[in-house]
Amino acid sequence: MRTTIYKETLEGRIVAIKTPRQLEPEPDIELIDHFLTEASTSLVMNHDNMVKLYGCCLETFIPILVYEFLSIGGLFQCLHDDVASSKCIKWGDRLRVATDIAYALSYMHNALLKPVVHRDVRSLSVLLDDSLRGKLANFGYSMSITPGETPQRFPVEGTPGYIDPDVETQEVTDKCDVYSFGVFVLELLTKRQPLEMARCGADLVDVFVSAVERNCMMGMIDNEVLEQASRDEIQRVAQLALLCVA
Template sequence: MDQAQRRNKMENKNHRKPKFDPRKEYFFKNGGILLEKQLALSQGLDIGPGQLKVFSHKDVRKATNQFDPDLLVGSSTHRNVYKATIGDREVVVGVPLQREPNPTMIDRNLTEASIAIVMSHDNMVKLYGCCLETCVPMLMYEVLPNGNLSEHLHGDIASSSRIKWADRLRVATDTAYALSYMHNALRKPVVHRGVHSLSVLLDNLFHAKLANFGYSVSITPGDTSQRWPVQGTPGYVDPEYIQTQVLTDKCDVYSFGVLMLELLTGRNPIRMLRGGRDLVDVFVSAVEKNDMIKMIDSEVLEQASRHEIQQFAQIALTCVAKKGAERPTMIEIVVQLRQMRAQLNIPQLMKHK
């Protein structure tokens, strides 16, 4: 081979395209975003790493038995949810349907992962791991056997077995604990922005755990200069937030107040809004007309005293005050709900960190 041929062979070798490995590229890109989110959320505090594990795509395929349809337990427009076994632990895995990167879904999933790394509370759903090798990261959660609160208030479960008053009071208290922790555990409050009955999951003893942290953000208290695009579920979103786009922890308080009214009345805020009515407006109007009792769910009327109903309603009404400054903090709400449960002699079984 003469010198020219050797030179041509070397040039051709140098011009070969490197083998493209999308999983490796996704892994590094998603991992970098996750680290940025974790650092931003921890706000410079040395709080130590969480227990989140990173799994390969091969691990997920094995855990779901190659995405066995028999293990499919739910689906949405964005993902399929499978039961899976990792080691000796049963989890659920959200598998994205997208074949191309979706910036919105990537941001939501990595926000959830960063929350799991930085924040940990008994009343927050545990995220056990994630897979960064797909275009949209996959997340692995603990299994909550009783599903979500909405199913027990409005779904097929509700038609056959109504959720009891003591359980509703426990659910409200547990959810309040989770939000209080999010608002106070770090130097700056972390606002959930997605509080509604689908985001409250239940174990077999009706202890509640807050989920769906994809819209959560860390805010600077008192900063009214920053505008936040409105996120949340219609029927639960703070009207003041919608009007001003100023985000505070009191936005969560409003959404929690709607959740309390949902527990009290058994009415679906989303369905009501689609029909042109707002649960808060309808309830406030009923109170003003002294017709509140007509709105209370039959299960609550049978099991709760008139005093308990009025106490619970009063807390909810302070939460949905028109102005955020007039609403209580989640710490104050926790204290009030604990006092109510103490009066009913309901055991405080959960350990709250």
């Protein structure tokens, strides 16, 4: 979605303000719906591993959202951008962030009266605080579901490379997030970008599964992980990811 994040100070507190890249004079219905969904979803949830929404301005054509400010910023940048060594995310940090996001998804799927499916789990939807704890963000595609009822059918949303291939049925269930989480864990292990691979006609899951079948999985693991993690740790985390995408 076309958004910009500003760092501002409101009432003595540093916040992150999320706006459309352009406040168009004519309403963009899709963008309005995306921001309203994000605001309404964030307001009904409260978990330490989710970015907190402080407020929402409805006086513009498209709502403006005010979130807590997280100084480290996005996980994607720490993984994939050329950043200072102090911002590089180590193996232990990656494990902790994966656990944090798993807790957030478990809360969304199990702790609410009506479970919520995120539908866009990826490294770009994860922010980091000063302690490198992971917080889930970007709830614009989120959707409530009713357990026991036939899954609702909606147009496929999310990011190529992370989307459950079974979602071609257009049925939204918590399994959509489980699959995306598995891809996210593979991204942490390999430091490969699922979206960029998808744009080139490849799929991280397919490539990784093929490597496992050919007994050359370790050749896909990020060098920093190979230096910091034991072979047993890597294999156990990889097995968890494969269970999620199965």
